[in-house]
Amino acid sequence: MKRRADLELIRVVAAREIVRQLRNKAFWASVIVTTAMMALSFALTGVLKGDGDGPPAVGVVGDRSTVAAALRTDVTVKEYPDAGAARTAVRDEQVAAAVLPGGEVLVLRRLDADLGRVIRQAEQTAAHIEQLEALGARSGQTARALTPPALRVSALDVDAAAAQERTMTAGIGVFLLFVLMLLSGLGIAQGVAEEKSSRIVEVLLAKVRAWHLLTGKIAGLGAAALVQILLMTIATLGAAIGFGVLTAPLGAIGTAANLLLWFVPGYVLFVTLYAVAGALVSRQEDVNHVIGPVNMLQMLSLTGPALAVRGGADDSLLTVVSLVPGLSWAAMPVRMAATEVPWWQVGAAFALMLAAIAVLVRVGGRVYQGGLLRYGGIVKVGEALRGAAH
Template sequence: MAQQTEQQPKDRTGRKAADDRGTGTVQRPGDAAGTDQRRVRDSVLVLAIARRELAQQLTNKAFWMSVAITAIMMAVTFGATSYFQSGGGERPSVALAGEQSALAPVLRPHADVSTASDADAARAAVRDGKADAAVIDGQGGIVVQRELPEELGRLLQEAHRAVVLDASLRGHGLTAAEAAEAAAVPPLATTTLDPDAVRTIQRTTTAATAVFILFMLMLVSGLAVAQGVAEEKSSRIAEVLLAKVRARHLLAGKIVGLGASALVQILVLATACLGAAVAFGLFEAPADAVGAGLNVLVWFVPGYILFVTLYAVAGSLVSRPEDVNHVVGPVNGIQMLGLIGPGLALAGTTDSATVEILSLVPGVSWAAMPVRMAYEDVPWWQIGTAFGLMLVTAVVLIRLGGRVYAGGLLQHGGIVKVKDALRGARL
């Protein structure tokens, strides 16, 4: 019995030491069950914290107001884009004076035509806004108030050329039918080397637009996370929470909860944007747009985890919420680099080596790679490498950031240095 009494504490001590150190000691019966129980307990804690964060976001009126305002702004933007692409929805108006009324039959299919009694009346119509342009006999030519729109100018010049050519041909004895036949020039046939060019542009534009929207969402969410962590630290709420849960559980719960709330925002905004784009006829192939958007969302997940972790860590380093802006600058700078790839793609610089390099760099690839995939066939190994590096970076950052987060929350008095936070970490 005495031997058993001495052996039992040694067993318990041995198991505890193995758990804390993570060494390769021989696993005793019951250790596996204990490990499983700890994993279940850890998961329950993380989910509980995540539910708390999610509930706070979903019950916040400002959260829904920002979602609604952003959705309305995107719908209005798509509507305005469709309106201006269609030429503003209005036909141009033209006033004709004197013999220039011969232009009327040529112009009427494309513009609203009115006839003025003389040159002064035609100029007055333009001056009063009743006509966008006037065509006057002699040296009067085309009269506009400020600037002649390019499309309207082309229309007037072609109509004038057609009327003059018709008059010249008929002056040489040709009938109206013969003059029309002689003036008819068959158009040149067009061969498209890239028949999918329109769909490629659509996919690229959709992917880049999605990246910009998610970038703003990530930026706003990240700043809110940093501010929230700083407020919890300054009010000592963080110390109360750390007395009940470990720092890594608190950090993981925040990431999961805020990620879920971000997903809600994304779904609402994506539905509004896609619905508006389809309704206004901006997408020739909606399936391509949906595919490009979903691909961006897949890449957004590890990027979001990475940056939210950085923002949470940054918030834990300050003692006052007012100091948050002093520590989030480097995070904002790294995040801004992600916009270079989509920006170059929209500018037409799709063959740039810069885009290829950026699409492989962790922290930047979440934005560059899906846009690159939208306009070209990317080798599978580059896709796998970029995504794998993002995941590895996120995992490493969570572990390292968890230590900084833990050490930073418990230290007060100004901005805590990262090395001091690591030294004071208690995980």
């Protein structure tokens, strides 16, 4: 019966926090702005990616079938009857370059180094073919003589492109969730401080216990944040797939789901720290002084993704960081996106995170309880613990 009553009180507090968040205009503004920025970036990436698809076009002037044939292996060839037509095509950017008789190449601004190499090789191949034909060789013989043997390509890592895409998705997701967690944490600390400074908390504590308040806040704010994250994830992944940025959308969706799974305990951990920090001050102006250590710890959580970019997924330091509670929520999903991680490391990291949350909620709940009813500047953690004991 007592447990049911406790759960009901927590549900009431959580519902209050959810309603407050969902009615907050800043909450929806952050969703709309962040989603719009991500969709725009994916749109631009898709346009730029689309512009770069396919080989460049090169014009060939006159009856130069040997040059055109040599070029067709690397570029799209357009034939023009005279130099005037080729100049018009270059000015209108219908072709990247035009090859004139005598070895002259027309370009609008400058000749790309790779394209210049292709044209030079095509001219050399055409010259060799013409020399062989002048010596009496038939066209089929010259083609076989100058055609290189087919390459036998063996890929060492067939999944490299997909792994890079998954890692990119995880890295971008970690950064967005980090910003969201930072903003949410600041709002939570300020909200707790506001309730304390306005003495509303005294009225609340007359009805519920301090741990009811803390647990309800964590559950309510976590549920609201999950709604926000799901909306952002669906919209941004939809934009990325729609604009053709992702070549392996199923892998990106799986990475996003895994990242959300790791974000939930990370969010609970930091939300608890921010709520406890807010209970230690009597004025909202002092919030920034007490959340500094929490911000620093949260900044350290970006160490994992940074190590993954710098040293790769097999970095030994990244392995250690991905097991540390408070840091693993960001490091482990990036590692899992980039490479295969032993199952025992995944399980150990998640278990350590849950154990850290259990300890933090217990100790943090006492600090929260002891700090809420103590006024007069910033309350020290030791004073709050002693106050909770009485």
